Amino acid sequence: MAGLARPATPRQVTASWLTQALQASGVIEPHIEVGSVRHEPLGGGTGVFGTLARLVVDYTEPNSGPTSMVLKIPTTAPENKAVGLALGLYVREGQFLKLMADRTPVNSVGCYYNDMDVEAGEFVLLLEEIRDLEVGQQTAGASVAQLEIALRELAKFHAAWWKNPELAQMDWLPRNDSPANLVVVPDIMRNAMVVVERDWTDVIGREAVELGKRLAGQFDTIIKRTGEVAHTMCHGDARLENMFFNADASRMKFIDFQLVIHASPAQDVAYLMGSSCDNDTWDQHGSRLLKLYHDALTTAGVTDYTWDQFWYEFKLNSLWAVAAPASMVGTFDVGDENGKILARKWMERGWYIPMATGAHDVL
Numbered sequence: 365m366a367g368l369a370r371p372a373t374p375r376q377v378t379a380s381w382l383t384q385a386l387q388a389s390g391v392i393e394p395h396i397e398v399g400s401v402r403h404e405p406l407g408g409g410t411g412v413f414g415t416l417a418r419l420v421v422d423y424t425e426p427n428s429g430p431t432s433m434v435l436k437i438p439t440t441a442p443e444n445k446a447v448g449l450a451l452g453l454y455v456r457e458g459q460f461l462k463l464m465a466d467r468t469p470v471n472s473v474g475c476y477y478n479d480m481d482v483e484a485g486e487f488v489l490l491l492e493e494i495r496d497l498e499v500g501q502q503t504a505g506a507s508v509a510q511l512e513i514a515l516r517e518l519a520k521f522h523a524a525w526w527k528n529p530e531l532a533q534m535d536w537l538p539r540n541d542s543p544a545n546l547v548v549v550p551d552i553m554r555n556a557m558v559v560v561e562r563d564w565t566d567v568i569g570r571e572a573v574e575l576g577k578r579l580a581g582q583f584d585t586i587i588k589r590t591g592e593v594a595h596t597m598c599h600g601d602a603r604l605e606n607m608f609f610n611a612d613a614s615r616m617k618f619i620d621f622q623l624v625i626h627a628s629p630a631q632d633v634a635y636l637m638g639s640s641c642d643n644d645t646w647d648q649h650g651s652r653l654l655k656l657y658h659d660a661l662t663t664a665g666v667t668d669y670t671w672d673q674f675w676y677e678f679k680l681n682s683l684w685a686v687a688a689p690a691s692m693v694g695t696f697d698v699g700d701e702n703g704k705i706l707a708r709k710w711m712e713r714g715w716y717i718p719m720a721t722g723a724h725d726v727l
Contacts, residue, residue, distance in 0.1 A: 370479060370486040374403045374417035374435055379683045382421065385477045385490060393431040399424050406434060413439050414447040418493060433476055433514035436489040441697050445485065450548050452536060453622040454480060454487040454492045456600075460621040461489070464597070469524050470517045471617040497617055500604030503705045505642035505713075508649055509613035510604070514636060515657040517616060518602060522629040523664030525597035531626045538683065539626045541591025550583040553687050556694025560711075562695065567708065568715040575724055576690065579683055582727070593628040593677050595669070602632040605706075608691060615625050629669075630677035631684065632666050633657055638714035643682070646713075646720060652715040654678065679723040689714040 368384050371377050386392045402416040417435045438454060439445050448454060461475040474492035480698040481487070500510060531537060538545065557573075557580045565573050579586065599606070600623030608617045625631070633654065636645060641653075658674050689710035693699060698707045719722070 368479070368574055370488045371437060372486075373440070374415070374437075375418075377401060377403065377417075377419060377435055377549070382419070382490075383490075385479075386429060389477045391476045392423065396428045397424045397692065398422070398499075398536065403435075412444055412692070412698075413453050415439055419490075430476065432493045432495070434489075434491040434493050436491060438485065438487060444696055447552075447695075448622070449485050451544055452538060455482050455536050456538075456624050457620070457622040458487055459534070460624045464624075465621075467522055468525070468597075470521050471615070471621040472621075473617060481483075491619075492606045494617055494619070497610050497615065498607035500607045500609060500640070502604040502640050503633070503702065503709055505645065505709070506636075506640040507613060507652075508645065510607070510609055511618075511636070511641060511645070511649070511653055512656060513609070513613050513616050514607055515601070515619070515633065515653060516660045518599065518629070518632050518636070519534050519660035519664050521599060521618075521658055522632070523661055523666050526666050531594075531597055534626075537597065537624065537626050539591040539594045540631075541588045545587055546584055549687060550580075552691045553583045553693055554580045556580075556687075556690040559694035560690055564711055567711055569719075572715040573718055575718065578688065578724075578727065579686070583687070586680070586684055590628060590631065590681060593630075593680070594626045596627070597628055598625050598627040598629060598632045599623070600627070600632070600635075602636045606657075628677045628681060629661065630674055631681040634678050634681040634685045634717065635688070638682060638717045639688065639710055641713060641717075643713060643716045643720075646717065650720070676726060679718070679721050679726050682718040682721060682723045684727070686714050686718065689695060724725045 379401050382401050383398040387394055399422045402420040404420065406416040406418045415437050419433050419435055420429055421624055423429055458478050461478055465472050473494060475489060477490035479488050480486045500506060525531060557576050560576055561573050599618060601620055606618060606620040658671055661669065692707050693711060
């Protein structure tokens with residue numbers, strides 16, 4: 365909405381501001397106003413690139429609009445925000461919710477208001493508060509049922525955009541081998557490996573550290589190779605904390621599209637496993653779960669993607685995926701105690717997958 369300032373902190377979201385925002389997007393009628401808004405912390409301080417708050421809302425007329433919603437604005441951590449801007453994370457989420465969500469046949473979080481200024485590095489989203497499902501607990505690790513439904517839903521997501529020529533025309537939707545990634549990510553990985561070797565060898569093992577050092581020396585090549593197998597649009601941050609489930613994991617919903625990307629579907633699958641699948645679960649169910657995903661992708665209409673190609677791309681992307689936990693511990697402020705636990709679990713799982721699959725043979 366022209367003239368409506370974007371809040372830099374949750375406290376700047378006043379009743380007047382919220383009234384104008386919800387009226388502008390048609391969520392409430394022009395004669396309805398927000399009578400009061402209460403701000404509550406949300407996210408446990410683990411958000412790397414965004415600040416979240418729950419807004420509890422009363423209106424001048426009861427039952428006139430959503431009584432709770434989630435505010436999402438850029439992080440206040442300068443280093444994290446600089447990386448988020450360089451990688452286009454804020455514009456990706458805004459554009460996905462504006463242009464792509466309704467065309468993607470999976471359940472994703474609803475959006476009430478979506479405004480950004482790319483040049484100014486500002487954005488604001490007002491999102492549905494998901495109240496009938498529970499967020500996945502990444503620190504605890506995914507259940508087998510959660511992994512199964514997540515993989516089936518990701519297959520639908522990927523099949524919907526399979527080799528769609530529109531993707532290459534979207535200048536806001538990068539591939540892994542985008543100029544920004546090639547400039548930023550290899551240095552992040554190289555610098556992170558210094559911290560990983562110094563502080564994490566006892567956690568992930570010497571062999572994994574040696575693989576990481578070898579990988580860091582050619583990470584620009586890995587980026588280019590993963591970009592060359594971009595077949596579809598991917599969620600890009602497909603981990604348990606960006607998924608909500610009901611009690612028996614028969615329903616789910618995706619959130620957080622800051623890392624949506626034009627990539628191999630194996631990128632989402634490798635990222636999910638490396639971030640959210642405990643090592644024991646991988647040992648017992650990993651092969652079956654990968655076949656479940658590939659079968660679901662075929663059932664959804666993708667018939668030109670063989671198992672051998674998927675397996676190669678999975679191993680390649682399991683190498684790419686270690687950049688996430690490595691950079692988390694080596695570059696970013698991980699936040700509170702929950703963030704520290706999350707970082708440790710991600711390191712344990714993320715480095716286990718390429719070791720367990722022998723991914724070094726695709727280097």
